[in-house]
Amino acid sequence: MVNSRTSALLVLVFALLLTSLLYWPGLAGSFTFDDTGFLTGNPAIQVSSLQLADWVNAAMSFPANHQGRWLGMLSFAVNHYFAGLDPYWYKLTNLFIHLLNGTLLFLALRSLFQFHQASRSNPKMPFNGGLAAAVLAALWLVLPINLTGVLYVSQRLESLSNTLVFLGLWWYLRARLALWHGQASSMGLWLALITCTGIGVLVKESAVLLPLYAFSAELALTGFRARDGRWSRPVLALYGTLLLIPLMTGLVWLAGWVGGPNSYGRAFDIPQRLMTEGRVLMHYMAWTLVPSLDSLTLYHDDIQVSRSLLDPPATLASVTAIAGLIAFALWKRSQYPLLALGIFWYFGGHLLTATIIPLMLAFEHRNYFPSAGLLLAMASLLALEFRLLRQPRWIAVASLALFAFYAFTTALRAREWSSPLALASSDAAKRPDSSAAQYEYARVLLGSTLKGDPEPMRRKAFAVLENMAANPDADAVHNQLLIVTSAKLGLPINDMWWESMIAKLKAHPVTSIDVSALTALLTCVERKVCPRDIDHLRRAYEAASSHPGGYAQLLSGYAKFALVYLGDLDLAGKLYREAVERSPSHPVPRANLVMFLIRTGEYEQADKALGDLIKLNHLGRLDAKIAELQSSLDSARGSRLESTQP
Secondary structure (H helix, E strand, O other), X not given: OOOHHHHHHHHHHHHHHHHXXXXXXXXXXXXXXXXXXXXXXXXXXXXXOOOHHHHHHHHOOOOOOOOOOHHHHHHHHHHHHHHOOOHHXXXXXXXXXXXXXXXXXXXXXXXXXXXXXXXXXXXXXXXOHHHHHHHHHHHHHOOHHHOHHHHOHHHHHHHHHHHHHHHHHHHHHHHHHHHHOOOOOOHHHHHHHHHHHHHHOOOOHHHHHHHHHHHHHHHHHOOOEOOOOOEOHHHHHHHHXXXXXXXXXXXXXXXXXXXXXXXXXXXXXXXXHHHHHHHHHHHHHHHHHOOOOOOOOOXXXXXXXXXXXXXXXXXXXXXXXXXXXXXXXXXXXXXXXXXHHHHHHHHHOOOOOOOXXXXXXXXXXXXXXXXXXXXXHHHHHHHHOOOOOOOHHHXXXXXHHHHHHHHHHHHHHHHHOOOHHHHHHHHHHHOOOOHHXXXXXXXXXXXXXXXXXXXXXXXXXXXXXHHXXXXXXXXXXXXXXXXXXXXXXXXXOOHHHHHHHHHHHHXXXXXXXXXXXXXXXXXXXXXXXXXXXXXXXXXXXXXXXXXXXXXXXXXXXXXXXXXXXXOOHHHHHXXXXXXXXXXXXXXXXXXXXXXXXXXXXXXXXXXXXXXXXXXXXXXXXXXXHHXXXXXXXXXXXXXXXXXXXX
């Protein structure tokens, strides 16, 4: 007879091996979407030496207006150092992280069930905790919704940060069980949360939710009480310090988002986002527990924004359902603690991405941890607490059926990720109204013209782009790709492509994608590939800059255009300074300002700006750039001195 411990290990090992096989076809795919900004278009992570400055620069190269996520970016640099820009090795690394996370989830759930059993007045449990943990970890490993957290390379930041979350939960629950039995102090609780949260947030901010997940376990399982039924002072002190104080501080910080400018350039305000996210969270639940191949895609930018609770009508129903689930979990947490905990983990896991921070509305990888909560809640309903299935054989049949269903769907999805064209074409077919999906499909089609007969591919790509270029709600990037591609091929450029792009930039807040489109057009002109269409470019930049706020990259690009092509020094100087104000901790706008001040002969101001840049030179990462600017400044000063001598 095989004992329960061995059975659990066999289930886990089988799941790990099968997961590897399911994902293997997807490892042959390429980089996609944000991977350009993180990897292929980010020279900083393309490290090829052991110089400390290069590694520091890589760690601090997150492509945003802040320089966080150091450990995550450093992991990409390690990949590049050993394997260059071959996507296979990045995806293989991601797969290894996913398998590690599945193992850590098993350990965390096993400890959770042990603690659950210890904290019950009736210690006899209707299920084997180790085996239940293995089955849940196996289901989680093959969940189709978790695929983008693995094969979408840049989402390593999500999966790797959750490595620390799973590790922290396991560590915390083991320490809490020891404290419950009086075998240890509360020091283990502190170390688990502080260490794993602190390291995790250096990968991605989502790890900051670890104390909340542990808090939820306490709320559901013990009510913050000790074994004797009295309040546990060490536990209350822990959360008063690590959760309550940071929570209040965070709320003050987040409050600025509500009334502040929409610097992210979204087509919705905060109330509209909150209402829409209610529907998104219900979509996530369906995509997790009962996924279909047609519902799973990299792009969900076609989701309709909720303008009111009744527009669309599903908004009110979704908000009501969410409120009902949370209320039920709070009400019944002592009777059904695992069900309550699963609900807490699911909704708690979306607190950062589904509330007031104006991120894009939906991405599947945001469910990487919350999906574990949903599986726990489902297991509670089917077998652990509600026990809708009371016979062991029916529990086994249901588990195997779910595992087979999830594994089959994941296998099909992994095959879609096996090549750029397969992925782009499938996502475009699933999301005909998605601006991002259609752009990626056209881009991949144009790239495929290098092989075989290019003309059919080109015609298909142009048809897709022209359709989206004419859509006033689509991103300006479609217009940009039409203009640049036509210029490269020596084809005529339709004036309407410019006009519709300018109209889009004028009508809607500018997104990072729009900024990238303008940058690509300016670069095309600089390289003398695109016609020197100054009037259209000027109007495009004016339209993009007409909205409040604005990206530092947009302001810097417009400043460069004003300087080089308009000869407007006043405008260029104003824009360079605004870019620095917009992103004061980013070195690129400051370096641009120094170069401008040198060019205009404002040497004292250049000295000051260079000094401000030097303050950002952490561990020598900007040494080369600072030396270059200092040399240019000294040379310009010397030239002026020579010219003034008789």
